[in-house]
Amino acid sequence: MRREEIDGVAVIQRDVPGTLAASLTFGCGARDEEIDSIGLTHLVQHLVDWTADHVAEKHEDNIWMNDTSFLAGGPPGQVAEHLATICSAISNLPPEDLSDAVADLNADSRYVSNIEEGLRDPWGALLSRRFGPSGYGLSRWPAVDYKLFTADEIRRYVERFFTSGNAVLTLTGEPPQAMRLPLPAGPRVTRSTPLVNNQMGPIWYADEVRGVALTVGVEPSAEAVVLMWALRSRVAEAVDEAGVAIGAEFMCEVVDSTRHELGLRVTPDFGRKGKNFDATVAAELLWAELQRLAADGIDRVEIADRVPTQRMAMEGDIEWMQSISELQALAHQELLGTAEIYGSESLSELTGLTPDATRDIVSGWLSSAMIVVPYGSKPDLPRATEDSCPTTRFVPAGEVVRPPFSKRFHNKGKLVIGIDAISTVDGDGNVHTVPLSQALVVERFGVIRLAHLGHGCVTTISDFADAADKLRAVLPPRRFRQAVKQLSSNW
Ligand SMILES: [Zn+2]
Ligand SMILES: [Zn+2]
Known part of the structure; x- marks a missing residue:
């Protein structure tokens, strides 16, 4: 008899010849974060790495929009011990030395599927407009500084999402008899996906x-x-x-x-x-x-x-990973009720x-x-x-910032920092206003961008770089973020 469950975790087994490979997949991904907790899933994965010894010589962790998975391959005993170690690490999050654990963590190492150009990625832009500042719409925005996350916040996130009921184990062979997955118990997570923009007509x-x-x-x-x-x-x-x-x-x-x-x-x-x-x-x-x-x-x-007649091939020593990733669709079906459909198949x-x-x-x-x-x-x-962003001709009250003199020839606009909104005024007098509750400022290498999270839009305000400190002062710490490093240099 095949085992259908180990310690409350659903088991899906499909026999594939070769090295045993397994994936412990949680129904929790970047879309489960909130606008002010972007990066939390990645942080959890790193805290697991920080705490757990990697027993199996072949292992990998992945975070996607919908799921987080811990993969291991090798002799069955090793695979079992590897995943058991990860489960106990999860049960004991956050670690007592949380500040040490996040000290060297760089939000840049976070990769959200498909989004390669950070907030200038056109696909991420469409998602931010379609879904607004939650769920899939989050993929466009950079992570919160990991040092700002509290132990309590991490604990609550893990308790909700990293439970036995919200996990699936996939294997390419028989799970070892001794295999244990000591996770906290908890229900499968269900969600609704609000669409902010699902307009009629292109x-x-x-x-x-x-x-x-x-x-x-x-x-x-x-x-x-x-x-x-x-x-x-x-x-x-x-x-x-x-x-x-x-x-x-x-x-x-x-x-x-x-x-x-x-x-x-x-x-x-x-x-x-x-x-x-x-x-x-x-x-x-x-x-x-x-x-x-x-x-x-x-x-x-x-x-x-x-x-295309086949999926994109993986490279390197990944025979074990190839076989387990082909089972991931089954894990997704089980956890999410849906999975990616491949053209080639x-x-x-x-x-x-x-x-x-x-x-x-x-x-x-x-x-x-x-x-x-x-x-x-x-x-x-x-x-x-x-259907571009709504603008007005009305300039709200507030502190007016102009570009430095050297840039005024090219930029006749201004930035207005008010009590409850930040507005940009272009050279023609069109005003685009971002309420503070919807504002996110993103900075890197002196390039500053202002996002309206409700619109899902971004405006570059580098010409008003002098205003960075003022913007910092009016925004909560989590709404002033460092942009991710991007593939192209001219971000
Ligand atoms: Zn990482
Ligand atoms: Zn806008």
Whole structure:
């Protein structure tokens, strides 16, 4: 008889020849944090590392939007001891020497799936607008300084999410008889996912982003995934032919059993033609291809041609990891009621898919379609509505900060720091106001950015660098953060 549970943790076993690999996966990820506790999941993972000895020679920890997993591979006895050690470490969090444990911790080592360009990532920008300052919308924003987290806060987070009921053990073979998973008991966590912006009709807007991106909310299905892959391939060809970018990336956010966000991202980093990157043309081509797909559909032969035939391969000594990561979809199904759908594994399910059916599916995407472009880009997107941030002509009362004299020729704007809001006024007198409760200031290397968490928008205010101390003074400590280091140097 296979074991269905170990110490209250559900067990999923799929026999795969080779080294035993196991993953202890918790239904807790970056989306479970709050705007003022971003990074808490990563901190928990590090505190486990700080406390626990790594018994298995092959091991890895991962944090994603939806889950946190502790992976181990090797002789069964080692794997069992490794995971038992991790469980006891979790039970004893936070460690008594918390301040030592966080002393050398750098929020930069936190990686949120898919978001490579910190708050200028166009995919992160779309998520912040779609979901607002919670859940998936958090992926855009940098972590709170880990030294600000209290022991109590960590304890409460662990108690809620890192329990036996909210965990699943996946294994590629029989679990050792002696295996124990001594975790605190607790229920499976359920959540609702509020959507802040799920407008009717396609929209586009400008934000402080590098590149352009599209997102649509879809009912999870193999058809939707392969159609987005097909669109990706057509857009990649179009931007490449036009010489404005190389390639486009397929994007996916697994939200819940009724909704996945699928989309595309086109960035200057993709390929070497960064210098010729043209966001306006890229957005226009992306939109034209989406409309063409919605109008004409696509036949199965072309889909098969445009969908990758296998998942991205892992590199290095990872045979053990490969086999266990293929089981992760089962863990996600168990914990979240949904899992990522892979285009490469979906082609066989499409036998009945006609061009008419594909047209209907893609037309259904348009009502939730959002496209983000960089500020200053004004693409011509027929039938999509521009929906940029609301501005007024009214300048609220407050302390007025102007750029230093040397920058006033280029920047005729000003920054107004009021009692309950921070406003930016552009050279034409348009005022964008951020209530303090919605404000987040992010700084790195003298570049300062102001976010409106409700809008999910970012404004660069580096020309008002002199105001940094004043902004610090009006904002709570957790709302003035250091930006993450980004792939490109010119953040
Ligand atoms: Zn880390
Ligand atoms: Zn805004």
